[in-house]
Amino acid sequence: MRGKTARIILLIIFVALIATPLVLKRLSRNRATAKTDPSSSLSRYGFYLQEVSQTANVNFKHEAPTLDHRLDHIMPQVASMGAAVSVVDFNRDGWSDLYVTNSGEGSKNALFKNNHDGSFTDVAADLGIADVNQPGTGVSMGSVWGDYDNDGYEDLFLYKWGRPELYHNDAGQEFSRVTEKAGLPAWVNANTAVWFDYDRDGRLDLFLGGYYAEDIDLWHLKNTKMMPESFEYAKNGGRKYLFHNLGDGAFEEISQKAGIDTRRWALAATVADLRGTGNQDLFIANDYGISELYFNDGKQFREVGKDTGVGFSPKSGMSASVGDILNQGRYSIYVSNISEEGVLIQGNNLWVPSEGSGGDAIKYENLARAMDVEIGGWSFGAQFGDLNNDGTLDLYLVNGYVSADRNLNYWYDFSKIAGGNSTIISDAAHWPAMDGRSLSGYQQKKVWLNDGAGKFVDVAQAVGASDVFDGRAVALVDLWNRGVLDVVVANQRGPLLIYKNNVAQENKWIDFELEGASSNRSAIGAEVKVFWGGREQVQHVSGGSGFCSQNQRRLHFGLGKNPQIDRAEIRWPSGKIDKIDKPTVDQVYKVKESA
Amino acid sequence: MSDSTIQSASLDVPVRSRFRLDNRYIAPLFITFILLVGHLFYGILESYERTALAIVAAIVTELVLGRIFYSKWLNLSSAYISGISVGILLRSPAFWPYALASVLSIMSKYVLRVKGRHLWNPSNFGICVLLFLAPETVASLSVQWGNFKWPLIVIWVLGTIIIYRAKRIHISATYVASFFAFAFLRSWITGDPVQAEFAPITGPMYQLFVFFMITDPKTTVKSKKWQCIVVFFVAFVEMLLRLNQVVHAPLYALFLVGPTAMLIEIFLESRRKVAVAT
Numbered sequence: 110m111r112g113k114t115a116r117i118i119l120l121i122i123f124v125a126l127i128a129t130p131l132v133l134k135r136l137s138r139n140r141a142t143a144k145t146d147p148s149s150s151l152s153r154y155g156f157y158l159q160e161v162s163q164t165a166n167v168n169f170k171h172e173a174p175t176l177d178h179r180l181d182h183i184m185p186q187v188a189s190m191g192a193a194v195s196v197v198d199f200n201r202d203g204w205s206d207l208y209v210t211n212s213g214e215g216s217k218n219a220l221f222k223n224n225h226d227g228s229f230t231d232v233a234a235d236l237g238i239a240d241v242n243q244p245g246t247g248v249s250m251g252s253v254w255g256d257y258d259n260d261g262y263e264d265l266f267l268y269k270w271g272r273p274e275l276y277h278n279d280a281g282q283e284f285s286r287v288t289e290k291a292g293l294p295a296w297v298n299a300n301t302a303v304w305f306d307y308d309r310d311g312r313l314d315l316f317l318g319g320y321y322a323e324d325i326d327l328w329h330l331k332n333t334k335m336m337p338e339s340f341e342y343a344k345n346g347g348r349k350y351l352f353h354n355l356g357d358g359a360f361e362e363i364s365q366k367a368g369i370d371t372r373r374w375a376l377a378a379t380v381a382d383l384r385g386t387g388n389q390d391l392f393i394a395n396d397y398g399i400s401e402l403y404f405n406d407g408k409q410f411r412e413v414g415k416d417t418g419v420g421f422s423p424k425s426g427m428s429a430s431v432g433d434i435l436n437q438g439r440y441s442i443y444v445s446n447i448s449e450e451g452v453l454i455q456g457n458n459l460w461v462p463s464e465g466s467g468g469d470a471i472k473y474e475n476l477a478r479a480m481d482v483e484i485g486g487w488s489f490g491a492q493f494g495d496l497n498n499d500g501t502l503d504l505y506l507v508n509g510y511v512s513a514d515r516n517l518n519y520w521y522d523f524s525k526i527a528g529g530n531s532t533i534i535s536d537a538a539h540w541p542a543m544d545g546r547s548l549s550g551y552q553q554k555k556v557w558l559n560d561g562a563g564k565f566v567d568v569a570q571a572v573g574a575s576d577v578f579d580g581r582a583v584a585l586v587d588l589w590n591r592g593v594l595d596v597v598v599a600n601q602r603g604p605l606l607i608y609k610n611n612v613a614q615e616n617k618w619i620d621f622e623l624e625g626a627s628s629n630r631s632a633i634g635a636e637v638k639v640f641w642g643g644r645e646q647v648q649h650v651s652g653g654s655g656f657c658s659q660n661q662r663r664l665h666f667g668l669g670k671n672p673q674i675d676r677a678e679i680r681w682p683s684g685k686i687d688k689i690d691k692p693t694v695d696q697v698y699k700v701k702e703s704a
Numbered sequence: 705m706s707d708s709t710i711q712s713a714s715l716d717v718p719v720r721s722r723f724r725l726d727n728r729y730i731a732p733l734f735i736t737f738i739l740l741v742g743h744l745f746y747g748i749l750e751s752y753e754r755t756a757l758a759i760v761a762a763i764v765t766e767l768v769l770g771r772i773f774y775s776k777w778l779n780l781s782s783a784y785i786s787g788i789s790v791g792i793l794l795r796s797p798a799f800w801p802y803a804l805a806s807v808l809s810i811m812s813k814y815v816l817r818v819k820g821r822h823l824w825n826p827s828n829f830g831i832c833v834l835l836f837l838a839p840e841t842v843a844s845l846s847v848q849w850g851n852f853k854w855p856l857i858v859i860w861v862l863g864t865i866i867i868y869r870a871k872r873i874h875i876s877a878t879y880v881a882s883f884f885a886f887a888f889l890r891s892w893i894t895g896d897p898v899q900a901e902f903a904p905i906t907g908p909m910y911q912l913f914v915f916f917m918i919t920d921p922k923t924t925v926k927s928k929k930w931q932c933i934v935v936f937f938v939a940f941v942e943m944l945l946r947l948n949q950v951v952h953a954p955l956y957a958l959f960l961v962g963p964t965a966m967l968i969e970i971f972l973e974s975r976r977k978v979a980v981a982t
Contacts, residue, residue, distance in 0.1 A: 115772055116815075123815045126808055130838035133800075422751070451839035452951050453846065456797035478797055484840070521949035522896065528846045529903025530856075539899040 145571045151613055154558055155497030158573040158596060158608035166228045167221055169605040172213030174248045174270070177330040182542035185511045186519075187327075188212070190300060191270075192581040192599040193251035193657035197263045199236075200281030205586045205661050207597060208238070208265065209605050210249035214328075216242050218249055218267075219605075227589065237284045238265060238276055244328075247271010247296070251582065251657030255304030255313045257354055259630040263662075268299040268317060270327055277358075290358050297323050298347050304652030305380040305389045306629045306682050307367070308408055312354040313629045313652070318375030318393060319347015333538040337374060338531040341423035343397035345535070346374035368410040373398045377429040379654040381440050382636065384468050387684055389634050392419075394426025394444045400458075404469070418463075418473045419444075424455040428656035432493030432502040433647045434480075434559060435461070438638060440647070442473070445488030445506060445656070449549055452520050456483040457491075457506075482506075482557050482565045487549035490656035494585035494594045498616035498667030500644060501559035507580025507598055511543070512550030519546035551577040554598075578603035582658035587665060592618045592695055594665055599658070617668040617694040619677070623650055626702035627683045631662065634682040635702075639666045640675040668694055732781045734866055735788050735916065741855050742792070742908060754802045755791030761806035762787030769814050782826075783810055789827035789912060794834065796842045805830035816963075819970050823963035825923045827916075832959040835952050844952050845909045856908075863915040872919040878932040879918055880905070882939035890943055904954075913954055923962055925969045934965040 150157035162168070171192040173185075180187050191212025196205050204223035211218050218241055220233035233239035242248045247269040254263040262278035275291045276284040298321035304313045321327065322345065325335050337343035349369050352360035364370065373395040383390045388405040395401065399420040403410040414420020424446040431440040439462050446455040459482055460473035477483035485491075486508040493502040511519070522541040526534055533539050554574045557565035569575070578600035585594045588607070596608040619639065623632035633652040638645055648664045668674070672694055679687040681702050692698060739755070766783035770776060786809045794805055809830030813822045816829070834842045867873050887901035904910060918924070918938060924931050942957035950956060 112773070119769070119772075119811065120815055123808070123811050126804060126811070127833055127837070129804060130801075130834065130841070134838065134840065451835075452843055454796055454841060454843045475797075483797060518949070521946075521951055522900070524846050524951050525946075526900050526903050528907040528909070529899070530906035533899045533903045533906065536899075539897045539903070541894075541896040541900050 147573070147611070150568075150572045151611065154568050154572055155499055155616055156572060156593075156610055156612045158556075158610055160573070160576070160606055161227075161609045162605060162607045164227070165607050166230065167207075167605055167607055169209055169211075169219050169221075169231075171600060171602055171605070172211055172216045173602050174212045174214060174327075176327045179330055179333050180327075180537055182544075183537060183540045185513060185543055186523075186548060187537070189511060189579075189601060190581060190657070191248060191250050192601045192603070193249070194582045194584045194597050194599040194605065195252045195254055195653075195659035196584050196586040196597070196661045197254040197265075197659075198662070199254075199263055199278060201262065204590060205588055205663075207584075207586075207605075208233075208252050208254070209599060210251055210267070210657075211242060212248040212250070214242060214244045214248060216248070218242070223588065236282075237286070238267075241267060241269075241274060250300050251302065253302050253304050253653040253659050254631075255315075255633055255652050256629065256631040257304070257313045257315075258358065259312065259625075261630060263631065266302055266304070266315060268297065268302045270298045270321065271296060273297050273299065273317065287358060291352075291360050292362075293352070293360070294323065294350065294362070296326070297350070298325060298327065300376050300657060301378045301393075302653060303378050303380050303391075304631070304633050305391075306634055307351065307389060307391075307405055307410075308353070309387070309628075309682050309684070310354075311625070311627055311629055311683065312356050313631060313633060314354050315350075315352040315360065316369075316378055316380070316391060317350040317352065318378050319349060319372075320374055320376060320396070322347050322372070334536045336535050336537050336540070337397040338535045340397055340527040340534065341425075343374055344372050346372050346395075346397070348372055349375065349393075367408065368412070369403060371401060371412075373401065376427050377444075377656050379429040379431055379442075380634070380652065381431045381649055382634070383431075383440055383442075384471055386468075387680075387682075389682075392429050392431075392442055394429040396425050396427065397423075398426075399423045400426050400429075400444055417471055418475075419458070419460050424458070427489050428491045430492050430654045431649075432504075434459075434493065434502050434504075435563070436501065436561070436644050436646045438645050438647045441476075443482070443491050443493065443504065445485060445491050445508075447487050447549070448484045449487065449520055452524050454484075457485050457488055459483075480563055480565055481567075482555075485555050486552040489581045490583040490658055492583050492585050492655045492658070492660060494660070495618075495665065495667030496556070496594055496596075496610060496612075497558065498593065498612050498618045498669070499561070500641075500646070500667050500669040500672070501561040502646075503559050504555070504557040504565060505574075505583055505585065505596055506555040506557070507583045507600075508554060509550055509552035509577065509579040511548040512577070512579050513543070513547045514545045515547060515551060517544070517546040519543050519548040523548060550579065553577060554580060574608060576600075576606060578606070582656055584655070584658045584660050585665075586661040587620070587663065590697075592620065592665075592697075615670050617670070617672050619666050619668060619674065619692060619694055620697040621664045621666075621677070621679070622662070622697055622699045623664070623679065623681075624699070624701045625681060625683070626704060627685070628681040628702055632681070632702070636680045637664050637666075638678045638680075639668075640677070641668055641672045663697065729781060730866055730870070731916070732784045732788075734862065735785055735912070737862070738859055738908075738911065739788055739792060741859065745855055754796075754799060755788065757799060758791035758794070758802040758806045759784060759787035761803040762790065762810050765807045765810040769810065773814060785916065786810060786827045786830070789916060790830055793827070793831055793845045793909060793912060794842060795845055798841050801834050801838060801842045805834045808833055818967065819974065821966065821970060822922065823966045825917050825920045825958065825962060828955060828958050828962070832952070832955050835955065844955060846907065846951070856911075859908075859911055863911060867915055867919060870919070872921070872931075874928060875919045875924065875931050875935050876914045879914060879935045879939055882936045883942070886939055886943040890946060893947065910954070913958075917958055923966060925965050930965070930969070934961060937961050937965070
């Protein structure tokens with residue numbers, strides 16, 4: 110009898126445990142919010158987004174390249190990148206402009222000049238930076254802007270699957286191609302680049318990350334063995350470059366000498382002073398493998414991914430961005446990866462510094478699940494920014510890989526080949542044909558609102574981020590100088606979207622526009638800490654973050670309601686510190702580095 | 705090789721046996737070896753903590769249920785294998801699926817029984833339940849462990865030797881041969897490159913599947929001939945599932961075919977006993 114009772118109890122527990130996943134699924138459902146009207150969004154979340162590209166006179170549609178015909182059967186997934194956007198005030202008129210890349214052979218890139226009235230005009234052709242995708246030179250993948258010669262005007266570095274290009278900004282009037290003078294390599298299949306002054310000599314240096322190996326011409330393949338040798342352990346990607354700015358318009362490539370020697374498949378890199386040393390550390394998110402973190406000791410880098418915890422579990426890194434999400438004066442690092450229900454659950458990573466760790470001994474914990482920013486589909490670009498000016502950094506993420514036939518799915522075949530031995534997976538000829546099938550297509554974007562208490566809530570549908578294009582790059586920028594962050598999204602084979610942000614007026618803000626003197630003039634690497642109401646938040650001027658994107662140079666701090674700012678501290682790359690006591694809210698502070 | 709068997713070691717040659725490894729420890733040692741090779745070379749685990757959680761959950765469940773239902777502390781090698789299999793084969797950024805899959809694996813041995821025999825390979829059961837009911841949180845191991853050939857060769861060779869010694873090589877060999885035959889057939893039907901059809905079996909998931917899951921003595925039929933036939937059907941159903949683009953085809957195929965074969969055998973056995981009795 111005792112045995113029978115025990116068996117019945119065991120059976121009940123067994124059934125209850127089997128039902129557990131269903132219960133958990135039900136409980137977690139609808140944490141993401143449903144679609145709502147703008148006024149409700151405004152009152153509930155403090156903002157809403159309006160897609161205004163048409164009214165802003167921005168009609169740009171990305172074209173994908175057509176590579177070697179031997180890749181025809183999997184072309185949509187190979188030719189799956191190149192839509193990129195970076196923010197620049199190229200003519201120093203105080204209004205942010207947008208540079209957008211295209212990737213069809215012969216297609217034109219665009220530089221959307223801000224007309225100050227809500228509209229934009231494409232001036233790329235007039236200024237000489239449109240026709241940059243000519244056959245034989247490769248096609249654009251992205252761009253980053255930085256004033257490498259400290260003349261006050263932001264210069265353009267364009268990275269491609271092909272010949273990288275450097276364009277000097279001639280006082281905002283035109284651009285001169287200075288690639289040869291700079292000494293850039295003839296061909297790099299790159300998907301990431303970052304401007305930063307690694308040795309703090311006051312001149313911007315440049316990191317460039319290869320994706321495919323640089324000896325591969327994707328239009329004229331020697332053979333079809335150009336795919337990654339493993340889905341999670343590949344080391345047959347492109348090499349990395351660190352160009353040291355010599356100050357005379359030329360750059361010296363010093364990656365190996367400086368300790369950066371890797372052939373992982375870099376898709377995103379970003380730079381920040383993660384240890385408070387004043388030096389800019391380099392984080393690389395790699396596709397098909399682990400992330401890499403290079404501590405910068407001033408002249409020399411050392412890879413510390415495993416030691417710090419960020420380089421342990423191999424995934425498919427697509428984007429890297431940093432933000433002080435907990436208002437602790439420390440940066441967390443967000444890396445997007447791939448998750449597809451029922452097939453592959455990598456989960457995105459939110460690397461938060463462990464309590465009590467710091468300096469060289471800093472350790473990171475992945476809190477993406479705990480903070481509800483883990484699952485974002487086939488994630489690409491992600492950026493931190495305070496979208497509702499409530500004083501905490503939110504997270505905007507775009508996603509979707511190949512949106513083709515809605516009813517046909519390539520995932521089974523993808524997972525089949527992805528598990529294969531290197532001799533199988535590395536040869537494109539072995540990959541099953543896509544035949545018009547989608548691969549994580551038509552995905553809903555994520556707008557994760559930071560509640561300031563350690564959780565994020567997805568409000569994308571509620572606030573109007575409802576597109577389902579194959580998102581690649583996202584950039585945050587105050588396009589209309591209103592003290593809010595608008596959102597610009599570049600979509601693969603899709604339109605450039607401009608989401609105008611409408612923020613509740615009661616939330617205050619403060620912005621900082623920095624200009625270096627002994628530091629690089631772009632002030633890339635400068636940090637601003639704002640202290641208000643017992644809170645503090647740090648932000649830095651970035652030379653590139655997310656996936657193939659660059660946010661506005663101006664630093665934007667939301668402050669919430671009725672804030673009293675104690676002070677703002679600016680730490681320049683040179684090491685100098687400037688302080689502003691009790692700055693007023695709703696102002697843009699233009700600060701030049703003190704002598 | 706099993707994650708549910710509790711085998712007794714041969715003690716007929718006492719002197720030699722002191723220097724021979726007890727059979728029941730070979731499987732746990734081998735799977736631990738696979739885990740260590742996989743993790744030290746390639747960092748295969750989601751994390752140490754998750755795998756440890758899976759192992760501990762399996763062991764604790766076995767200890768508790770063994771105590772309740774058999775009034776003794778059971779040998780834990782089988783629970784250890786179940787736990788470590790879950791720890792390796794399951795991929796999830798969350799912790800709870802590892803614990804739940806392990807607990808369900810062990811519980812299935814005590815709950816899903818017919819005529820004193822349990823039907824499902826424990827870890828196959830636990831993993832399949834999670835894959836089926838929590839696809840938004842869980843996936844199976846579906847990628848390579850690095851690109852080095854030698855560790856893989858060592859694992860295949862060692863596994864073959866151990867499985868041969870356990871007198872179950874016919875099961876693994878039949879399955880592998882059937883897989884390749886059906887891979888050719890699938891390639892012919894779908895038009896996909898045959899290398900793409902071979903690709904899955906070159907991955908580590910299949911090492912565990914071939915050496916541990918399909919050879920489980922407690923959840924395979926008794927006769928050697930029928931063991932081969934059953935495992936052929938596992939490969940056949942896997943092919944059907946693959947043609948329908950089911951990602952976790954081998955695990956689901958075993959989930960479907962294994963218990964069906966067991967039930968048929970139990971049914972035939974009971975009929976035979978009735979016939980003998982009458």
